[in-house]
Amino acid sequence: MLHAIDACAHTNRWRTQGGPMALFCAGLMGCALLAPPLAAAPFVAAAASAAAVLGARVPAALFFRTLLVPAGFLATGALALCVTLDLEHARLGFSGAGAATALATTLRAAAGVTVTLCFACIVPTAQWIALLRRARVPAVVLDLLLLVYRTLFVLDAEFLAIRRAQDNRLGFRTARVAGRNAARAVAVLFLRSLQRAARLERGLAARGYVDRLPVLTPPSTATRHTYAVAALVPALVAVAAVVLGAGQ
Amino acid sequence: MHIMEGYLPVTHAIGWTAASLPFLVWGVKKLKDRLRDDPEARLLIAAGGGFTFVLSALKLPSVTGSCSHPTGIGFGTVLFGPAIMSVVGCVVLLFQALLLAHGGLTTLGANCFSMAIAGGYSAWAIWRLGGAVRLPPGLTIFLAAALSDLVTYCVTSVQLALAFPDPVGGVAASTVKFLGVFAVTQVPLAISEGLLTVLVMNLLRSHAGEIVAGFAPALKGAAR
Numbered sequence A: 001m002l003h004a005i006d007a008c009a010h011t012n013r014w015r016t017q018g019g020p021m022a023l024f025c026a027g028l029m030g031c032a033l034l035a036p037p038l039a040a041a042p043f044v045a046a047a048a049s050a051a052a053v054l055g056a057r058v059p060a061a062l063f064f065r066t067l068l069v070p071a072g073f074l075a076t077g078a079l080a081l082c083v084t085l086d087l088e089h090a091r092l093g094f095s096g097a098g099a100a101t102a103l104a105t106t107l108r109a110a111a112g113v114t115v116t117l118c119f120a121c122i123v124p125t126a127q128w129i130a131l132l133r134r135a136r137v138p139a140v141v142l143d144l145l146l147l148v149y150r151t152l153f154v155l156d157a158e159f160l161a162i163r164r165a166q167d168n169r170l171g172f173r174t175a176r177v178a179g180r181n182a183a184r185a186v187a188v189l190f191l192r193s194l195q196r197a198a199r200l201e202r203g204l205a206a207r208g209y210v211d212r213l214p215v216l217t218p219p220s221t222a223t224r225h226t227y228a229v230a231a232l233v234p235a236l237v238a239v240a241a242v243v244l245g246a247g248q
Numbered sequence B: 001m002h003i004m005e006g007y008l009p010v011t012h013a014i015g016w017t018a019a020s021l022p023f024l025v026w027g028v029k030k031l032k033d034r035l036r037d038d039p040e041a042r043l044l045i046a047a048g049g050g051f052t053f054v055l056s057a058l059k060l061p062s063v064t065g066s067c068s069h070p071t072g073i074g075f076g077t078v079l080f081g082p083a084i085m086s087v088v089g090c091v092v093l094l095f096q097a098l099l100l101a102h103g104g105l106t107t108l109g110a111n112c113f114s115m116a117i118a119g120g121y122s123a124w125a126i127w128r129l130g131g132a133v134r135l136p137p138g139l140t141i142f143l144a145a146a147l148s149d150l151v152t153y154c155v156t157s158v159q160l161a162l163a164f165p166d167p168v169g170g171v172a173a174s175t176v177k178f179l180g181v182f183a184v185t186q187v188p189l190a191i192s193e194g195l196l197t198v199l200v201m202n203l204l205r206s207h208a209g210e211i212v213a214g215f216a217p218a219l220k221g222a223a224r
Helices: A002-011 A018-034 A037-055 A060-082 A096-122 A125-134 A139-168 A175-206 A224-247 B010-037 B041-056 B073-080 B082-099 B108-132 B137-163 B170-215
Strands: A083-086 A091-094
Touching: A002 A060, A002 A096, A002 A139, A002 B082, A018 A037, A018 A096, A018 A125, A018 A224, A018 B010, A037 A060, A037 A096, A037 A224, A060 A083, A060 A096, A060 B170, A083 B170, A091 A096, A096 B082, A125 A139, A139 A175, A139 B010, A139 B041, A139 B082, A175 B041, A175 B170, B010 B041, B010 B082, B010 B108, B010 B137, B041 B073, B041 B082, B073 B082, B073 B108, B073 B137, B073 B170, B082 B108, B108 B137, B137 B170
Parallel strands: none
Antiparallel strands: A083 A091
């Protein structure tokens, strides 16, 4: 999932529209959080999914498959909200009010997850970090973000390779051996991360790195028109949600 | 274990973000100071962030709109201190929200408070306390990693209980309910993470003691 989302963000059709997409997603997220969830959530989820799949041409299979994992967590989480606990009699029971809360919360969260995934699949990391720079987030944090981003994929690949090698040597055949090998994998990963950091440091120092890591982003193709559309769609969703919400 | 995107009402999301901000501002200041004194630590801290990300990406489903995984915060806090680790933890949570659909942007403040701040500072307090009362270092590391996990889980349960009070028993009953359902996955996980951290420290000490002690003197001879 890690590689798929990142690759998608760098190859989709709207990858140079970071500003408008941030505005679009912020607007939709505002609708998801503030408008009545029963009315707003379907519109928000539909708008975010359409933007990602139809607009930016994010592969539908990837987008909806990625949504399945949080959807599973939400479904199980809804059960806990439906249950009420009477501490005096130490009794569990079903609660109608809890079920209503569960429905509203699950819908709101599902809409929110769809919007965040839409943003993650469309806006490349370097672009949202550039937006954070414009928002005057401290440079040291942005630098840390970029450096962590550079190490994530290498370490993820290293960890998978270590686990696969251990698995091939029957490293997980008993719980005891599995525990010891998990610790070995983590220790080796930690040492590899230090080695990678040292190599990265040498490489960056050779290029004159002091305290800022410039990253070139493709020139933005955003226009006033795209900003207007990006603001208009969430506004329409909000109006529709408020009108429908008032009628319920 | 992170609260999902959009799960908290907007006032709670803003409230937890506001509660996290002073700690993050302090953490950024400490990070700047550390990097001014030791610029080479920049890449080590970034590597620590990547390490925490990979470690905490091992998810287990839970039954409270959340999921469970080793946090790596206890380990990171012992290496870098709680203030810097709160910033690193926040960065890791941001990447998890965007690249793994795990946690969320609107719940970043709440997750940061429970995992990076409450978890990190409690790990540091246990680590220092263990040193002060001369507990065996291995036991101190175990307690720091395991209890910081449990503190994270307790704070997340309280966050969820405040957002969703029980219709009958209120916040107290809701807290008990969330603690109960999280306990199924989180208590064994906390013990596992504590044991894992001790094993990792032992391996690092026996195979790479000089390297580790070079940038984290506190760990020299730590796990025994």
